[in-house]
Amino acid sequence: MPDAPSLSVWAVTGLGEITPESDLAGVLSEAVGPAAGDRALRTGDVLVVTQKVVSKAEGRLVPLDHHDEAAKVALVEQEAVRVLRRRGTLLITETQHGFVCANAGIDLSNVKDGIAALLPLDPDRSARRIRADLRRSLGVEIGVVISDTFGRAWREGVTDVAIGSAGIRPILDLRGTRDAMGRELVATEVCVIDEIAAAADLVMGKAANIPAAILRGCPSSWLGEGSVSESIVRRPENDLFR
Amino acid sequence: MPDAPSLSVWAVTGLGEITPESDLAGVLSEAVGPAAGDRALRTGDVLVVTQKVVSKAEGRLVPLDHHDEAAKVALVEQEAVRVLRRRGTLLITETQHGFVCANAGIDLSNVKDGIAALLPLDPDRSARRIRADLRRSLGVEIGVVISDTFGRAWREGVTDVAIGSAGIRPILDLRGTRDAMGRELVATEVCVIDEIAAAADLVMGKAANIPAAILRGCPSSWLGEGSVSESIVRRPENDLFR
Numbered sequence: 001m002p003d004a005p006s007l008s009v010w011a012v013t014g015l016g017e018i019t020p021e022s023d024l025a026g027v028l029s030e031a032v033g034p035a036a037g038d039r040a041l042r043t044g045d046v047l048v049v050t051q052k053v054v055s056k057a058e059g060r061l062v063p064l065d066h067h068d069e070a071a072k073v074a075l076v077e078q079e080a081v082r083v084l085r086r087r088g089t090l091l092i093t094e095t096q097h098g099f100v101c102a103n104a105g106i107d108l109s110n111v112k113d114g115i116a117a118l119l120p121l122d123p124d125r126s127a128r129r130i131r132a133d134l135r136r137s138l139g140v141e142i143g144v145v146i147s148d149t150f151g152r153a154w155r156e157g158v159t160d161v162a163i164g165s166a167g168i169r170p171i172l173d174l175r176g177t178r179d180a181m182g183r184e185l186v187a188t189e190v191c192v193i194d195e196i197a198a199a200a201d202l203v204m205g206k207a208a209n210i211p212a213a214i215l216r217g218c219p220s221s222w223l224g225e226g227s228v229s230e231s232i233v234r235r236p237e238n239d240l241f242r
Numbered sequence: 243m244p245d246a247p248s249l250s251v252w253a254v255t256g257l258g259e260i261t262p263e264s265d266l267a268g269v270l271s272e273a274v275g276p277a278a279g280d281r282a283l284r285t286g287d288v289l290v291v292t293q294k295v296v297s298k299a300e301g302r303l304v305p306l307d308h309h310d311e312a313a314k315v316a317l318v319e320q321e322a323v324r325v326l327r328r329r330g331t332l333l334i335t336e337t338q339h340g341f342v343c344a345n346a347g348i349d350l351s352n353v354k355d356g357i358a359a360l361l362p363l364d365p366d367r368s369a370r371r372i373r374a375d376l377r378r379s380l381g382v383e384i385g386v387v388i389s390d391t392f393g394r395a396w397r398e399g400v401t402d403v404a405i406g407s408a409g410i411r412p413i414l415d416l417r418g419t420r421d422a423m424g425r426e427l428v429a430t431e432v433c434v435i436d437e438i439a440a441a442a443d444l445v446m447g448k449a450a451n452i453p454a455a456i457l458r459g460c461p462s463s464w465l466g467e468g469s470v471s472e473s474i475v476r477r478p479e480n481d482l483f484r
Contacts, residue, residue, distance in 0.1 A: 004255045004281070005445040005452070010248035039246070085482040092482060100396040109430070149430075153395040153483035154342040156476050157413045157433025159440070161397070171399045188351070188391075190443070191399025198401070199441035201432070202460075203247040210247070218444075234398050240327040240334060241395040241483055 005217075010039060011203045012212035015053070024049075024057035025133030028212060033138055039214065041134065043141045044223065046168060046215040048200035051148040052107055053211040054126045054164075055117040064116035066108055072116075079104035079118060084242065095119060098233035099163060100242070101150045110209060120146065123164025124227035131166045143168030143223055147197035153241060160201035162193035162228050169224040170231040191232060192222060247459075252281060253445045254289075254454035262301035266291075267375030270454060275380055281456065283376065285383045286465065288410060288457040290442035293390040294349055295453040296368045296406075297359040306358035308350055314358075321346035321360060326484065337361060340475035341405060342484070343392045352451060362388065365406025366469040373408045385410030385465055389439035395483060402443035404435035404470050411466040412473035433474060434464060 015027050028049070032041040041047060055061070065071055069089050077083065080093035084100060093104045097119065107117040120126045127144040134140060146164035151157075162170070172190040200213035236242055257269050270291070274283040283289060297303070307313055311331050319325065322335035326342060335346045339361065349359040362368045369386040376382060388406035393399075404412070414432040442455035478484055 004253040005447065006250065006252035007441070007445055008248065008250045009441070011246040013246045087482065149432075154476055154481060155403070155433065155436070156474050157431045157436065159433050159436050189399050190391075191397065191401050192444070194397070194399065194401050195440040195444050198437040199249070199251070199444060202434070202437050202441060203249055205247065232398050234396055239396060240329065 007199070007215060007217035009199050009203055009213055009215045011205075011210045012047075012214060013210060015211055018053040018056045018211065020056065020059035020061065022057050024053060025130050025137070028130065029134055029137040031212075032134075032214065041138055041140050041142060041214060042216070044216075044218065044220055045140070046143040046145060046196055046218055046222075047130070047134070048145045048147050048197060048204075048213045048215065049127075049130060050160075050204065050211045051105070051119060051123070051146055051163060052110055052117060054120050054123065054146055055107065056111070058120055058126065060118040060120060061111070061115050062118060063114060064108070066113055066116075072103075072106075075116060076103045076106060079106060094242070097123070097163070097229065099150070101148075105148060105163075119148070120164065122229075124166065124229050125164070127164040127166035127227075141167070141223070143218070145193050145196055145200070147200060149201070160197040160204075162191075162197045162232065165193050165226065165228050167223055168193060168196075168218075168226070169222055170226045170228060172222065193228070193232070249441070249457060249459035251441050251445055251455055251457045253447075253452045254456060255452060257295070257453055260295040260298045260453065262298065262303065264299050266295060266299035267372050267379070270372065271376055271379040273454075274376075274456065283380055283382050283384060283456060284458070286458075286460065286462055287382070288385040288387060288438055288460055288464075289372070289376070290387045290389050290439060290446075290455045290457065291369075291372060292402075292446065292453045293347070293361060293365070293388060293405060294352055294359060296362050296365065296388055297349065298353070300362055300368065302360040302362060303353070303357050304360060305356060306350070308355055308358075314345075314348075317358060318345045318348060321348060336484070339365070339405070339471065341392070343390075347390060347405075361390070362406065364471075366408065366471050367406070369406040369408035369469075383409070383465070385460070387435050387438055387442070389442060391443070402439040402446075404433075404439045404474065407435045407468065407470050409465055410435060410438075410460075410468070411464055412468045412470060414464065435470070435474070
């Protein structure tokens with residue numbers, strides 16, 4: 001099967017600790033530049049960067065005693081625009097971005113004790129900036145996905161999803177294409193960027209502090225315009241579970 | 243970065259049309275046997291097979307006029323154990339497996355007009371059978387995931403998830419491991435098999451009639467016991483959105 005569709009995905013290592021003083025795109029650019037050989041970023045690749053390093057680089061850090069449950073809840077309530085459900089100290093919230101996730105997306109792992117990482121203010125903009133910076137530094141036209149780890153309704157376990165994107169079409173709209181029986185497919189709008197975030201998480205691991213991955217082999221038709229806020233966040237009036 | 247974690251995933255092609263007369267594991271075994279060269283199935287790989295071919299091979303087909311909306315709704319109501327939400331002819335349902343999905347998972351695409359494909363009765367068992375048959379025919383110890391395309395609450399677009407599995411641990415439990423700051427990670431239970439189903443969907447496409455994919459490069463620690471029904475389906479008493 002030499003021409004069967006295929007993809008490869010690998011972790012980007014060697015970024016070191018990212019802080020508000022870091023030039024994240026500059027650090028990424030060094031890690032995935034020509035010195036990376038076969039694994040150097042190329043036009044047509046998709047770069048996935050985790051929320052945590054984006055939040056750190058953008059200074060989205062606030063003081064928080066990790067052992068003070070009341071302070072945690074107060075911070076979550078401050079960051080959320082709405083609390084959908086509450087069970088003990090777990091709050092299922094809607095953020096100002098329209099994301100529905102646990103605890104307003106506030107992150108306590110892999111940040112220093114006494115500090116909490118908030119979500120980037122505008123993760124689509126974060127993705128656009130990284131994309132523009134890497135185009136400038138490396139001369140590549142890529143897709144960028146900012147990923148975060150969310151729980152889901154009805155299913156146990158967390159998976160990584162896209163909270164921001166640039167240079168890649170968030171939804172692959174197969175409506176109007178025909179299935180193998182020649183009939184028109186309806187309502188098959190695949191959220192490609194969430195599937196890409198999930199694939200990237202498989203190589204990034206949670207404890208190894210790997211904050212980025214590269215996916216190679218996407219059809220060039222996937223690259224294009226769009227953002228998570230416009231295409232993926234479901235409007236409350238279309239939502240049956242809010 | 244020669245030793246950065248990496249994965250590759252590719253589509254399995256050349257299966258031909260699967261019918262209730264097909265020996266699905268036999269057909270798969272030919273397609274991914276030694277003749278496939280570098281892409282032959284090896285011990286440690288994960289094979290993802292879509293619900294559609296499993297349903298067809300298991301004869302989970304019933305007559306249905308695709309243009310009769312009332313008949314469609316009646317079939318959905320018959321297959322569902324509960325209807326959670328209803329909007330026009332879209333029903334968000336709970337199936338007898340405990341899955342929450344649109345229209346009881348009934349599938350009208352890539353099946354002949356006049357026919358609907360129902361979900362496999364026990365997709366974990368389907369996965370176990372495929373795994374045992376391929377062990378017998380090819381001598382490989384693999385993970386098997388049966389995938390299907392589900393919508394989600396709060397986010398637009400569909401993604402592929404696991405509805406059955408065998409030979410792979412559904413949840414990668416990182417509780418008790420330590421993050422890069424040396425602190426214990428809590429509540430990081432990654433649903434690896436859903437992320438694998440998503441990665442496989444990136445190469446399978448919806449219209450090209452590709453019903454399987456192989457993922458290579460999983461850490462051997464991922465292989466093991468478990469099933470979707472035991473590990474992924476959230477018990478109603480733990481569910482905040484039912």
